Amino acid sequence: MRLIETAGGFDLTLAGRTILRHRQDEPCLYVGHGDPRVEMHHGHFDIEDQIVERLGLRHASIDRQDGATRIDLSQAAGLDPLASLILTGSDKGGAIRLEAHDPALNRLWLRVVAEKAEHVWGGGEQLSYFDMRGRRFPLWTSEPGVGRDKSSFLTFQADQRSNSGGDYYKTNYPQPTYLSSRRYALHIDTTAYSAFDFRKDGFHELEVWAAPATVELWADDSFTGLVTALSDRFGRQPPLPDWVLKGAIIGLKDGDESFTRLEKYADAGAALSGLWCEDWVGLRITSFGNRLFWDWKWNQARYSDLDARIGQLHARGIRFLGYVNPYLCVDGSLYPEAAAAGYLALKRDSDEVYTVDFGEFDCGVVDFTNPAAAEWFADKVIGRNMLDFGLSGWMADFGEYLPTDVRLHDGTDGMLAHNAWPVLWAEVNARALASRGKTGEALFFMRAGYSGVQRHCPLLWAGDQSVDFSRHDGIGTVITAALSSGLLGNAYHHSDIGGYTSLFGNVRTPELLMRWAEMAAFTPVMRSHEGNRPRENVQIDEDARVLAHFAYMTRLYVHMAPYLRALSDEAAATGLPVQRPLFLHFPDDPRTYTQQESYLYGADLLVAPVIQPGVDRWTTWLPAGTDWVEVWTGATHQGGQDVTVAAPLGRPPLFFRRGSDWTALFQGITTVASTV
Template identity: 80%
Template sequence: MQLVETDGGFDLILAGRAMLRQRSDAPCLYVGRGAPRVEMYHGHFDIEDNVEERVGLRYAALTRVSDGSARIALSIAPALPPLVTLTLSGGAQDARIHIDAIDPTLNRLWLRVVADKGEHVWGGGEQLSYFDMRGRRFPLWTSEPGVGRDKSTLLTFQSDQKGKAGGDYYKTNYPQPTYLSSRRYALHIDTTAYSAFDFRQEGWHELEIWAAPATIELWARDAFTDLVTALSDRFGRQPPLPDWVLKGAIIGLKDGATSFDRLEKYAASGAALSGLWCEDWVGLRITSFGSRLFWDWKWNATRYPDLDTKIKELHDRGIRFLGYVNPYLCVDGSFFPEAEAAGYLAKKLESDETYTVDFGEFDCGVVDFTNPAAAAWFAERVIGQNMLDFGLSGWMADFGEYLPTDVRLHDGTPGMLAHNAWPVLWAEVNARAVESRGRTGEALFFMRAGYSGVQRHCPLLWAGDQSVDFSRHDGIGTVITAALSSGLLGNAYHHSDIGGYTSLFGNVRTPELIMRWSEMAAFTAVMRGHEGNRPRENVQIDEDEQVLAHFARMTRLYAHMAPYLRALSDEAVATGLPVQRPLFLHFPDDPATYALQESYLYGADLLVAPVIQPGVDRWSTYLPAGTDWVEVWTGNLHVGGRAVTVDAPLGKPPLFYRQGSAWTELFTGIAAVI
């Protein structure tokens, strides 16, 4: 790290990369005051900021310290006292900038980071619409992503009109104020406050933070892979994938006791099976949105008679049983009065009355995880006793993004600062429960919500509730973008609902969609189905013989790839590298790979280009320069550094492996599995 004083300012340089440039006529830091307006409706947030003041800090006074750090006092004018101090520390490749507001009423910061023309940036948590974030602004606030997520479509318009649920390109369950740059550095804002990345300017990136102080962390590396490892070191590593998961697909059914009979149809089809996931193990509640669960986290013996016996029978066959839980308790359930009596639920701001949230025709209490006793109670009483001890091997740990901003929490954290942190607390509760039973790396829970640090607790992400279609901003293709963006930030394992989830306003999934989604899912960390929010209105895998046969072949392909996936999992444990990787991660000298988001590397040696449009049987994709590529289905050799168009009938998604790969025998065996 170098701090170079200039006439009227300074330059901060990290490993030869200009990071900050301060001049009296072009300050790098602006401060101010703002008052937000926040409205939440079923997990969708309408947020506006009334910026009362914004001023540039044009004058800098530097003080160097003997340990190599520096302190910079920033003010509006030379004769005025400083408003902010920057404390800079670090080494040759890493740096920290701690920002302190001397005036405690300052609650807005805008920091400008040097940018280059043609630069690319990635990250921002789990982004769904745009992998390369350059040219757009991204607010970072965990929320429902919305339905359709494209204001020009009828589906988004209808969703906005009915329930303010249309969403937009930047909305995500899992934001994170971290990005990587094609200039080969990474930046993280260490804050839980509402923040935003603005990548629309040619000469700088502007970071907006609704709080002070904050800390900016920087890493510079020559290799993108080393940057990913550095971020994984910072945020935490996931344990290895459980061995049982690699045996095949997790079948998602929510059909009560009938689910076991339907599972047998999957088995008879020749599908490779690893688990049965029944989110309705707790019972159902029927709403206008569709079939919802009864949010009281224990076995519903009426809907699933003899479930305890069934779980053991499945286990003896090598099939695990998975369930569902989330961090809220319905007011008409048994756990709500227990938690309320113990003081474990969040309160209203102005009274000791329990805060309840409307989740769409039913209300729930919010378990206050800032209260250590409440977190311990949920981990032991709910997850430990009622789930792990009962026999569950995993579950969907849903939600986490609904914390209202007007709640009173046990530790006094304001809602605006607690909201983004909530998914991480929720992940920690689940991880502690698993650890308490000695089952870390063996029991598997998966989450959609996240924020900085969720990596060290959550063993598996899923991409949330996609629409049951091929749409650009909310369909099948968005899960590739989600895996790539989150994977760069240390989330090694990612997967999605095969066939999508959200079916509204006559939008229903087709057999083609399920088959194409199955082809993609075979080359992800976990292969799992879902019946969706309206099961009876949408085609299910086991209801169509062609779809079932196709799905069974894809599950066998997933199982065939298990040795490779195990090696990728071991690599993730050692280095933090994700299973699904952007092409530039291993081809950094090919800039044509920097903006690609419709294909990915499965590990370092296999390129997957899923068909994500309907009605096509040929598909084009780019093959990175620097190696030749072998097409799996034909054995044809393709020169890297150009786009190719290949046949892509159902059952044969475009797959290419590096010529000379150590895994050539496994890859050439794919065709025999199909």
């Protein structure tokens, strides 16, 4: 990283790339004061900011000494500096620490040099737009919303009912990190509310609601090198457990009847690795649909002999998975124990326990900033009630609901704790695994996240998609989610087969289930879900054609297990994700920079799932630089063109690099027995 002084300013470069350009008439840093208004309703946040002042710091005074560089910035020469940039560098990159000299200054706006044709990706787990250029992205963990499209009737209805319609930028897992097509990556080390604005041709404006903050930078000639650097920074996930690769995890929440229904999958020839029963803790019926009883232990009334059945499944090579989240319902047995021990977050202005309305039931928030509370939850709730009981995995849900007006044990303000909460939650789960020697053997999966969740959470899931093909909340969004999060060190990603959210008469179709299963067969984990309203939506085992198709897809997944194991080992060594954007291996093909409806499964297989209804042909871009072999026909296509292929149900468009070391495995896909 080099600082080059100019008349009236400076340029900051990293490996020859200009990152900051400061001139008196175009300052790179603005500071100010804002007064926010934050309201939460069932995990949906309404955030407004009144900017009291915004000041451009036009005069720079540079001080170089003892190998460090400090830039003091003021409104004009002769005035006291209001902020400073402190620069440090290394062989791997550099860092810029942003400091405000007046505690009243709680807003920073940093302008980073941009090019008109530049592309940017990242932002955590984005669902609508993989290439973020041309839009502004607030970065705040929350419910993404229903429909996520203000022009759709579904989102309109959700907004009218509960302000829960969402928008294109809302996500369970934001992260203030991006990669640029200029071959650098940038991360802001802060948990404060922030926003990345990529709408201007000449600069990106990065907004942070706190000072200080540190901007971290990496440069590399290869995109794969940047992904590895980010994985080094945020932490590596362990390899996938071997048992996961043996088949699909079947999601059923039907009490004891779940075991009977599982046999229908086995009889249909499905390859099975797990039975996931989130209702192992009991059910609570609400207007939203079937919810769980948030008291994290075996509910014997719903599962009469679960302890014995878990052992029987395990003997067959099938693991049992459950569900947990970091909140305790007030009418459960764990809530009074936690409250008496002082393990719950309090109201800001009193010693009363803070309870959150989760939709017709209230819960306390376990305060993970209290080491004793975190240890209690990891050891007793997860360790004893789940791992010691025999569970091999679980959905570690929520994490994005922390209110901003809570009082926490360590004194952290709620506005700074909110984004950090999913990482603390992931750490509690990871600690429980480690305490039982189960790291890399048991598996939990999360939807909420923030910077650093990678080092704790072994598997992401894409959250609660609508049960449809819609552009902003349907099947296609899980591809965008996998690609964006994968660039930031999250190697493993998957989704609810068939989607989750069914509201206002929106129900899933057999076609949707089948197309989703086709995609899931070429992701790290196959897992089904009955959705929030199981009785209103078609289930896999209720339709003979859907069940036969699903069983076939599980066999394809198992056929690909040797390749997936190799990708998992590669992820542990390099941080490269299993599902990869096309540009990661074809950087010289500019068309790959905006592709978000297809992905590379590893470096050698291109997957182009059908994500629209009522079609049996599909068009996809094949990257330039190699020839591609269509799996189902054996036809060879030259890269660098759009190709349209037949895509009937049961034959998702698949292409492999001609000459791949995995050619025999890929060709063998057509030999897997099919009854579709």
